[in-house]
Amino acid sequence: MRGRGVARLGIGSGSAYMVSDVGLFGRGDRSRRPVESDAKGLDHEGSAGRLDAGSLPLPADSLVDSPVAAGGSPGAPALSASGLSKRFGDRVAFRDVSFDIGYGEVFGFLGPNGAGKTTTVRTLGTLITPTSGSATVAGIPLTPESGVDIRRRISIMPESPGLYLRLSVLENLECFAELYDTPDPTDRIDRALRAVNLVDRAGDACGALSKGLRQRVALARALLSDPEILFLDEPTAGLDPVAARAVHELIAALSRSRVTIFLTTHRLEEAERLCDRVAILNTTLRTIGRPAELRDQLFTRTLTVKTLAPLNDPGRFFDGLPAVDGWRQDGPVGYVLAISDAAVAAPAVTRALVTAGADVLSIGESQHSLEDVYLELIDENQTVRGG
Amino acid sequence: MSISSRRVRAIVRKELRDFRRNRNLTVSMAIIPVLFCVQPLVAVFTLDPAASITLRHQHVLLYMLGIPALVPSFVAAYSVVGERQQGTLEPVLTTPIRREELLLGKALAALLPSLAVAYLVYGLFLACVELFAAPVVASALIRLPDLLAQLFFTPLLAGWSIWLAILISTRSNDIRVAQQFALLASLPSIAVTTLVGLNVIKVSLVACLVAATALLLLNRIGWRLASAMFDRERLIVGTKG
Numbered sequence: 001m002r003g004r005g006v007a008r009l010g011i012g013s014g015s016a017y018m019v020s021d022v023g024l025f026g027r028g029d030r031s032r033r034p035v036e037s038d039a040k041g042l043d044h045e046g047s048a049g050r051l052d053a054g055s056l057p058l059p060a061d062s063l064v065d066s067p068v069a070a071g072g073s074p075g076a077p078a079l080s081a082s083g084l085s086k087r088f089g090d091r092v093a094f095r096d097v098s099f100d101i102g103y104g105e106v107f108g109f110l111g112p113n114g115a116g117k118t119t120t121v122r123t124l125g126t127l128i129t130p131t132s133g134s135a136t137v138a139g140i141p142l143t144p145e146s147g148v149d150i151r152r153r154i155s156i157m158p159e160s161p162g163l164y165l166r167l168s169v170l171e172n173l174e175c176f177a178e179l180y181d182t183p184d185p186t187d188r189i190d191r192a193l194r195a196v197n198l199v200d201r202a203g204d205a206c207g208a209l210s211k212g213l214r215q216r217v218a219l220a221r222a223l224l225s226d227p228e229i230l231f232l233d234e235p236t237a238g239l240d241p242v243a244a245r246a247v248h249e250l251i252a253a254l255s256r257s258r259v260t261i262f263l264t265t266h267r268l269e270e271a272e273r274l275c276d277r278v279a280i281l282n283t284t285l286r287t288i289g290r291p292a293e294l295r296d297q298l299f300t301r302t303l304t305v306k307t308l309a310p311l312n313d314p315g316r317f318f319d320g321l322p323a324v325d326g327w328r329q330d331g332p333v334g335y336v337l338a339i340s341d342a343a344v345a346a347p348a349v350t351r352a353l354v355t356a357g358a359d360v361l362s363i364g365e366s367q368h369s370l371e372d373v374y375l376e377l378i379d380e381n382q383t384v385r386g387g
Numbered sequence: 388m389s390i391s392s393r394r395v396r397a398i399v400r401k402e403l404r405d406f407r408r409n410r411n412l413t414v415s416m417a418i419i420p421v422l423f424c425v426q427p428l429v430a431v432f433t434l435d436p437a438a439s440i441t442l443r444h445q446h447v448l449l450y451m452l453g454i455p456a457l458v459p460s461f462v463a464a465y466s467v468v469g470e471r472q473q474g475t476l477e478p479v480l481t482t483p484i485r486r487e488e489l490l491l492g493k494a495l496a497a498l499l500p501s502l503a504v505a506y507l508v509y510g511l512f513l514a515c516v517e518l519f520a521a522p523v524v525a526s527a528l529i530r531l532p533d534l535l536a537q538l539f540f541t542p543l544l545a546g547w548s549i550w551l552a553i554l555i556s557t558r559s560n561d562i563r564v565a566q567q568f569a570l571l572a573s574l575p576s577i578a579v580t581t582l583v584g585l586n587v588i589k590v591s592l593v594a595c596l597v598a599a600t601a602l603l604l605l606n607r608i609g610w611r612l613a614s615a616m617f618d619r620e621r622l623i624v625g626t627k628g
Contacts, residue, residue, distance in 0.1 A: 122623060128619065152483045156481040158474075162475045166404075167408075
């Protein structure tokens with residue numbers, strides 16, 4: 001039996017909380033796995049902006065049950081696609097999509113409406129057949145015959161919750177626990193309900209719940225099967241900020257317990273915060289990599305300096321400083337410096353200005369967001385390959 | 388291929404819970420059998436006892452086999468296209484369930500209330516005849532072979548109607564269209580049972596056995612055919628790649 005833990009986090013009425021010190025679905029002795037890199041160099045520690053384990057109110061050790069993910073051999077990717085394409089008649093849903101995703105990685109899949117994100121998820125989830133290319137899901141080759149085996153190891157939370165509205169929350173979860181052949185369904189359902197903080201609404205008909213609550217029921221449903229790979233299609237759509245934050249923390253905790261998360265979202269700040277790597281799809285894959293790497297590849301790093309009074313001959317200050325590659329004036333008292341390393345350039349620039357007696361109002365590195373990367377790639381039709 | 392009884396049970400339980408809370412469905416399932424009772428009851432209570440001898444050579448009870456042929460078709464026609472339109476089909480298909488299991492669960496869920504309704508209506512009809520009709524009429528009408536035929540053909544006819552309706556449901560894009568086609572598809576069965584009831588088609592033990600075997604086979608074929616026609620991709624994205 002596979003066994004991994006899921007953080008006991010609550011969603012909803014307040015900030016995330018820990019229910020107990022054992023994993024949601026954890027069983028037996030747990031030990032934190034060392035972070036591994038797979039054959040394609042995927043390590044799975046968070047990028048700089050990602051929610052780090054320390055922000056969670058429970059130890060990472062409590063989330064890992066089994067030292068090796070069940071689906072594949074150690075080091076093998078959890079999810080791999082190679083030249084995957086899907087066409088509906090003349091219409092291309094997505095074309096030539098290739099990536100490898102490691103176990104425990106949170107992988108963001110971004111793109112405009114109609115880019116093929118949901119079709120990709122459905123294809124990897126064995127709901128539709130690819131036109132060409134190949135894929136491996138949880139270590140199992142994606143073939144028409146392997147659908148049941150793959151679906152045992154994954155879970156998909158579609159964009160639309162798709163709940164039985166005349167049935168209660170509990171009845172919905174009971175049905176799906178049975179469909180997943182869940183051992184001890186009562187306990188599993190109870191833990192899933194606690195994870196999304198819906199224990200007190202278990203008896204309510206789903207039709208009586210708000211959109212956000214339905215979304216949480218759908219998330220609980222996705223957690224029932226203890227999946228190796230969890231596909232989340234817009235998981236925070238319709239959630240209030242507090243509930244969305246708790247979903248983020250749940251995702252982070254799932255990742256720490258080596259559940260691979262494939263996240264499609266339109267919320268770029270969400271992707272930047274949660275994802276180890278992101279891919280931007282617009283029928284074809286535009287880019288794939290860590291958000292910070294993509295920023296660095298697309299945008300020149302800059303330092304913005306503002307002084308109280310205009311500098312007399314700014315070139316005298318900026319030329320020749322370490323890690324400063326060039327500069328331009330930005331308004332009467334503003335200067336934008338192209339830099340290669342902020343940690344080297346910023347102190348050098350500050351020292352040079354202070355030494356020369358200039359009054360510095362502010363100095364700081366300009367930050368490009370993932371949104372900038374996204375807009376650049378979508379608009380300019382560029383392709384960038386990251387790590 | 389192995390069928391998971393646990394997953395089939397899960398679908399049946401879910402469907403039955405859903406039916407129970409769907410008042411419109413309950414009402415529509417109840418009205419049709421009542422309509423089927425009216426004509427035989429009127430015939431029985433207006434019959435001259437002296438003419439009851441003719442009943443001994445007819446199979447009025449078998450006319451009511453139209454109930455299991457008709458009642459489940461509405462529910463079964465809704466089963467796939469209804470879930471599709473509600474958006475509940477995709478989450479189910481993301482689970483390890485096989486299409487054969489899903490459809491078997493749907494079929495059993497349609498069969499169970501249909502059998503309950505049909506047998507209940509038969510029981511009420513027989514009780515009315517036994518209690519209120521002239522004894523000579525009652526004894527001419529209620530005969531063991533007819534009762535046995537009714538008992539055994541009810542699930543077989545219901546099953547066939549269900550598989551036809553599910554087959555239609557897997558290929559339809561609209562609930563009402565599916566239900567109308569399912570109704571049309573059940574008409575031949577109703578026509579046959581009516582003709583038997585009116586003694587136009589003569590029945591014999593051999594004919595009954597052949598018909599029962601054929602229906603059993605058709606039910607099996609219906610399950611396989613509906614499963615083969617159940618195309619996950621088309622049902623989810625509305626088109627085939």
